[in-house]
Every structure is written in structure tokens, then in C-alpha cells.
Amino acid sequence: MKKLTAGWRSFWRNDQGLGTLEIILIIAVVIIIALLFKDWIIELIENLMGKADDEANRIFEN
Template sequence: MLTFAWSKAKDFWKREDGLGMLEMILIIAVIIIIALLFRKELLRIVQRLLTKVDKKSDEVFSDN
């Protein structure tokens, strides 16, 4: 009985079915943590980029 339980435990440990999902969840968690830590800097970068895009689009469309 004990050897049967031990073999089932080994088999469960060797299976890699859910390993891909666990890795994806961990990667997403790390990305979210980094985004939260640097959110002010990220917001400033995005705002700067959007301002540049707005200025360039005004230049393009005002030259008619």
C-alpha cells in the first residue's frame, strides 16, 4: 500500500501538464509587480510619447 502511494506521488511529481500555466502566471505576476513599482515613470513616458505624436500629427495635418 505504501509503495503504491509512493509511486503515485512520484508519478504526480514527474508530470508536467500544468507547468506551462504556472510559468505563465509567475511571469504575469512579475510583470505586474514591475509595472506597479515603476508606474509613475511608465505614465510619464507614455504621456511624453502621446504628446510627441499629437504635435507631429498637428504638423502633418496643418501643412495642407
């Protein structure tokens, strides 16, 4: 049991390469969220672009 505990302690103290792993996990989570909400994100962007286009047309027509 002491060897196991010592192994875990050395594992958590050794942070070499931990930054890379964190970056990969963050990217994976962002990709998963983007895939889950893909349709909603596309609809939101199209809606915003449509409103911006309508507003630009209204401004430049006057």
C-alpha cells in the first residue's frame, strides 16, 4: 500500500508534459461541445448575419 501511495505522489508531483495533456483535453472538450451544439451555433450565426445585413441595407439605403 505504501508503494502505491508513493507512486501516486510521485505521479502528481511530476508535472512534465502535463501542459500538453491539458491542452489536448481542452481541445477535445471544445470539439465535442461544438459538435453537440452545431445546429444551434449555425442557426445563431445565420440569424446574426441576417440581422447585420438587414441593418446595413437599412443604413445605406437612406
